[in-house]
Amino acid sequence: MSSDALSGPPGRWRAFTRAISPRIVECELTHLARTPIDLAIAGVQHAEYVRALVALGCSVQEVEPAPDYPDSVFIEDVAVVFDEIAVITRPGAESRRGETAAVERVLAPLRPLAHITAPGTLDGGDVFVVGKRVFAGRTGRTNDEGIAQLRAALAGHGYTVEAVAVTGCLHLKSAVTTVDDQTVLVNPQWIDQATLSGLDVIEVDPTEPMGANIVRVGAALLYGASYPRTRARLEALGYSPVCVDASELAKAEGAVTCCSLLLRA
Ligand code: CIR
Numbered sequence: 001m002s003s004d005a006l007s008g009p010p011g012r013w014r015a016f017t018r019a020i021s022p023r024i025v026e027c028e029l030t031h032l033a034r035t036p037i038d039l040a041i042a043g044v045q046h047a048e049y050v051r052a053l054v055a056l057g058c059s060v061q062e063v064e065p066a067p068d069y070p071d072s073v074f075i076e077d078v079a080v081v082f083d084e085i086a087v088i089t090r091p092g093a094e095s096r097r098g099e100t101a102a103v104e105r106v107l108a109p110l111r112p113l114a115h116i117t118a119p120g121t122l123d124g125g126d127v128f129v130v131g132k133r134v135f136a137g138r139t140g141r142t143n144d145e146g147i148a149q150l151r152a153a154l155a156g157h158g159y160t161v162e163a164v165a166v167t168g169c170l171h172l173k174s175a176v177t178t179v180d181d182q183t184v185l186v187n188p189q190w191i192d193q194a195t196l197s198g199l200d201v202i203e204v205d206p207t208e209p210m211g212a213n214i215v216r217v218g219a220a221l222l223y224g225a226s227y228p229r230t231r232a233r234l235e236a237l238g239y240s241p242v243c244v245d246a247s248e249l250a251k252a253e254g255a256v257t258c259c260s261l262l263l264r265a
Helices: 039-055 094-107 144-155 228-236
Strands: 013-018 058-063 079-081 086-088 113-115 127-130 133-138 160-165 176-180 183-186 200-203 214-217 220-224 242-244 261-264
Touching (some): 058 094, 079 094, 079 261, 127 176, 144 160, 176 214, 200 228
Parallel strands (some): 183 200
Antiparallel strands (some): 176 183
């Protein structure tokens, strides 16, 4: 699930994660130059991330690994899970399309399923949710047809889907994620804030452009340790994010939300 779909009364959360592929060094890269990724360090950081999810109250289940898919650790991109329905995506990067099958198998017993189909493309990293408002980024990975299919899948469940133009980063959730039911953390360089009408906005520190990505588990927040200035802004406003070092997977253009699929249990 998009971690940001977590609003409403407190409950128990389930998180799906996926092991890092040994081929992650062949990952897709769009805005970053390729730099060496240390698999051992990435593994240690990923384990710390999973422990943090558990500490925040998630029941964590690892989905069958997909070693032949370099980006498969970034499980967020292959489904968007709501309380009422799970949408299996059709990732924008062709190299990632085979990642969906195993995730579909674990979600099938939990939610009715909808599917994004060709020519639609949609990455879960392009979707965040505030109550019944769904925001979908129009990016290199998510096209208008994908957004239209998402809208159709959700219409019967009372959600509206608002398309958001994104420039300069990979996914909408690189530019904005929610910290509570009314507030978003934003890098204003990458989206037009007018699209976030009605929401309160916290801007990242300008020296930390990647700092707008934060995982929300109910009222708790899980954040990357690389953004101390933005963290200080959050803390000054009364938020207390738990921080983990996610720097090695950041070299694969992944951030904290990408590594889990969260849903209300
Ligand atoms: C990709 O380009 O697809 C991966 N290297 C990174 C995906 C990160 N996912 C996300 O932000 N939701």
